[in-house]
Amino acid sequence: MPTDGRSPADLAGTPRLPGNRVRSTKSVRAPREVQRKWLRTSVLGACAVLAGLLLWSSMGGDDGVTEVLAHRGEILPGRFIEVPCSEDYDSHRRFEGCSPRKCGRGITDTVITRDEAQRIRSIAEKGLSLGGSDGGASILDLHSGALSVGKHFVNLYRYFGDKIQTVFSEEDFRLYRDVRQKVQLTIAQAFGISASSLYLTKPTFFSRINSTEARTAHDEYWHAHVDKVTYGSFDYTSLLYLSDYLDDFSGGRFVFMEEGANRTVEPRAGRVSFFTSGSENLHRVEKVQWGTRYAVTIAFTCNPDHGIADPVFT
Structure with missing residues (x-):
């Protein structure tokens, strides 16, 4: 030429x-x-x-993804990656022996059994059967009572009243508490802190995500964000996955975002992913392409003033 x-x-x-x-x-x-x-x-x-x-x-790929931290077919006894802490915690009150000094992210498949995950998922399914978002993302918060209904949220305890006792059982709430305690202990051990110094904080909630087009900003779950920036009380975030990537849904992988090196976690029922909540763990969730993705987000704070109690069956 x-x-x-x-x-x-x-x-x-x-x-x-x-x-x-x-x-x-x-x-x-x-x-x-x-x-x-x-x-x-x-x-x-x-x-x-x-x-x-x-x-x-179409397969949910992302050309920024360079590493899968946890494949769906793996059974991980524990994998932990330490990363430098961000400065996000400096603008909040520090609690010695709890506030993050060691930062990172971990994955384990041996803390929650797949049977427990299935039983926990049934709680989400029963609660979300009472409502559900018009868009692709629905939430159920047993602590505050928040439930997606159409384009809005209602307090399921007030909205449905005594009917709630025909939907959930005392065993459901006991299982939810036991699972929360196991996750709390796992986080404490990974970061070398006392489990008693951690307090459950809001929002802690079930999520159900499918490929339905978003109707409101609440349905747009795929945007990158930092938990400590979005929710100042968060110090440690965890997700318990309740469905399987590529069996129950496609897309929907959890992505830790780093400059030139995104890293993903492929959901697997019973898998617990946890991390410090600052900018060192900027993240997003891929859009779900088909099927339904269930998970529960369980967040912890070091500040007792921001702690919440376990939900109680009444």
């Missing part, structure tokens, strides 16, 4: 210099045929690349 910007047609009209022989029609046609073949090959190659990108996107 010419490097001066001229086309083969331009070159065909270039005056002959002394000593040059006139090129035949056949010799002029040959470079054109080569160019056409090169162009066809380039177009086909570009189409193949585009098709590949579209397929990757």
